[in-house]
Amino acid sequence: MIEIGNFQIDLEMRTLLQNGEEVHVGSRAFDILAVVAAAAGRLVTKDEMMNAVWPDTIVEENNVQVHLSALRKILGPDRDLILTVPGRGYQLLQRQKRVTSRETASQAAGGRRLPPSKSRLLGRDCAVKLISSMLTHTHVLTLVGAGGIGKTTLAIEAARHCSADFAEAVCLVELATLTTPEDVLGAIVEGCGLTLPGPQADVAQVVAALGRHRMLLVLDNAEHVIAAVAHILDALVVGNDMLRVLVTSREPLRIMPETIFRVDPLGVPPAGCTNEEILKCSAVNLFLLRANSLQGEIGVDSAEIRLVGEICRRLGGIPLAIELAAARVVALGVEGVHRRLDDRMAILAGGYRTALPRHQTLRATFDWSFAILDAKTQSLFRRLAIFGSSFTFEVMCAVMCDDEFSVASAISGITELVAKSLVNVEFEGPVAKYRLSESTRAYAFEKLQAEGELQTMTSRNARYLSSLFQPQAGGDLNEELGNRLDVKQTLDDARIAIS
Template structure:
């Protein structure tokens, strides 16, 4: 800086910009501002209120360097922060640059040794002095973090890197500032404070390392005065155990030494004026469920694990299976670098799989630190012990209790687990704030409400401490009671009412609920708490499509409840309905599901609870339908309709429409079914009212559209059917995978197949199987496999189709769920015929017709097609008697299709008869019959059946 400029002080109201001392002052008091940030202020004040473009600013402040706009924004933010309430003085013009507002008057003053700072002359080209350790290994995965720290260090006077033990604060600080050494003319110095047992030694340690000559008492102020105007960087490493002394020194130096910058690493922030806090993040870890090697290897936590393992075992080369285990290890270790390095050291000896298996006892496993590391960094337990011992006993006790939360906690929840300790809400909140400041607890910002978490490694450590102090069962009981009270209605007889917010709260707390239930049903637990909580949480399991878990939890609760003859009958009823729903989806024993629902219905009738009656019946109807008992399903649906009219709730009046539509369709009444589905679609959605969330939402438009599509196709409206099937997928989205399975099964998978769009059918059936398998929803997985087998038969791949169908039928026979038995037995018959097994094919179709007679008195939705298929099989026998029997089947099929209003089945039958008439030489008769049916269609002319009819008609005489 030219000497003339160095003697200038710019003044505007209370503010002064002293170019000689490189100070920004407010009312004569220096405001901490980093070196590069002060350069920005200098450029702006010397530009006489003119706009300074971004490019010009970067060229002036970082001459010859390439910096991004992000770096400039960090420094502009630091200047605004320094200006405080007058931050409006710094004006930003989007796309133009920056300007410093106000009337800044330059004042010349006499230059003195105390007013202008100078540095000792250093030999040209010699690097600034420093005591930083040499680089031994590359710091993996910290490039972005290091750049952020470098930007902050050049923008602020004091930067504190904070985070839990093992997160890599020291390594990151050294990596970041190493690139800034040339910015500090008088050097950069690292002060390792971990070995200090006496806080009073902090100033003398700094003085000794810097070689300061101090006469008299060594204190923070005497050290600061000795540093004076030197342009230096001080790194105070590991301040947490001497935090007050370190904060006092940093604050004093910041006040008295305008050209000194301080970087601190600490598990607790300094809390001084001008401090900028950087919370060191963990390394990035792969999300669960992603197994692709390229995906896993792009994460910094995995990169560190592999690099450190290779350094200790040159022959290590991870395979795909290893990478999946490494990803899981990194997730369990929260991306914490120190823990990952320990795990990598063990993997070099034990194998990756051995480390993955041993993480249950992570503190015994992760003990292979570097020999050169500080003692407290040589094992994971020692790292955490160091921080734990620094806490006051009140905070240790709170921390131990917080370990009981498996999925984070709110203040209310934390207060609940401290009930027996005398801590009130205020004390708990203060304690949480202190633990956050000391990096034991982290704030989870993913939810709408304040929610705190313990990293998994920290929680594992504090759970051990909880057990050591014999507090585990007490804390677990308070924890379980809190979530029972949070979710269970205050009045057991009151009707359950769940808003979207209620459901979201339940979903958010799933891990805590699981922990509460595990304790409740343990030998030391309280079964009554677990039973109440299980019943209250069932809607959330269903919403999350976790039906296997719902089944397991409800069965456990019912076993405990049934041992008590005086148990709450309403509670038993709720559990029975929830259990039956989960048995249905997981293909558990159908007789058990039916019995549970029948008993629940009897209880609901005894209690005169109409909503519970509707709930039990709404599960009974599909249970009957998926067992092939269509007549009983229709009776149950009719009962729901009667109950809904008694309730009188406009929303509940639409409850039976879905069930009536479904039951009428499978009973061979598609037009009536269509009317019920359209009523559902005309009804308004009620997203805020999930009162009956433990059974199907009566107002489910997407499912109604899918089932409407089937009713429309059956009646010959193929284009409309395809449109509704596609709309059902669009309306549903992917937010509820269990409902998506229903929509795929009832809608596009079937409609695309019968329309001849085999590519779409194949894609959506594969999607159904994939989603259902991921949910462990065996019902929908089996339905998908049955559809897959039918599609293969339709495409002429008979042998493969038979394999798939037979495998799916084994599941049906084993479980007792004969879903659409008539439809898929018909497909099996066609597959057998296609491979030459004609007799077996006739047996299969007779089995299907017997099932139809049992379930729907021989008049189910697929009955006309079964009769047509049997007729085709009989024709293949090539005997006169078989021909007569075939014609009788065709006549019955056509008559039944007309009675049902099933024009699509009627067309298929007309095609079969027309082909027979052509083979008999009765071509005019064939044309008349087929044309009379074809002429009644108004759409769907591009489908397979319609094109086959058109081709045949074109070849027949007029």
């Protein structure tokens, strides 16, 4: 239910009520009202309105005016709440009012407001549509991916895209600064504008307060309070099957009603493609957009375009890393940024002053993930820096496991690192192959060095690699190598181990 002055709009039933009584309104006039109301204060352009109300027909613009004036007659004293912005479009104005009941609370509390877009979303059209359509049947949809991959940006855009489907509200709740289950529940109560009987909320009261309202709850940054979020959501969706929850997290919630949506990096150009192909990639577009907003004239030169393509590929298409790299162009130039990518932890710093602290440097983004690992998993993670390319579980155990680090710890550690989006896994037939992105490896490498373990791990790896080149008694080395491993990968790692 959306309130406009003394009126309530029920988008699902397509009815307009005045103080609870149904008021007759023509179908097109209702559509116009629904579009402007669902935009929740955002300006709806003329084209957007025409496309929404007459999706398959081209009609004269004055048709909107005709239906709008009929609508304004019905709204009477509240007619001025639908504003026509000359030459631009239409906008819903809201009067400040006191919260009088649970039904009106979520709108008045402002929890439903999504922040305005700061900049253009690149390369996510399909993802936005897919997420919107998944939310019609999935109760809890978790956008999972590494830090800075664009989960929050995508979640907000997807929520905006499907906000018209949610008659009650779209509530955004930021979890990043919270630490306890009580904090999480309190933030949900506040974000949804719920009024509870006592000061300390419990889940059952929140379930009761939500009733069977159709609403979309967006929970941003769940990874560090993941267990609390999992338990709360499990209860909320059982209590209200009309509720939809969109979560962003570096790791899945692991609850029954959850569907996972892995957020991919932005598109990067493969090595050796043409400049035209490079310029079609969304990661390259983001780099150029950000660099040009600071410097101008980047990307006109053909050699420069190739370097930008290479930078984006080596940054793995991660938008945050690309933004940080683009910001460095002002001081270092494209060639300078490209040349210093091996020292990326040092140069990918100095993000937007207004960004979250953990988004101001690449290192801080990883710190946020690293800090929530237990000590054993932290140790495994930093040791994985010695693998320059993909590796199997067997190879990892052969190099890592010792009296202090068992195979069981390796199993739980690698499972956790994959879940937390720090290690990528691919399947070659039945075989799982793990890999750290170039940026993740650079961070893990710093940690390995800081811990004073680089030398030990490098020698262990070198010992393991040389053992592979020793033929077993009576065996043929070439045949064994062919059977046992990917020779090229081993040689790559051997090169790294002795360099």
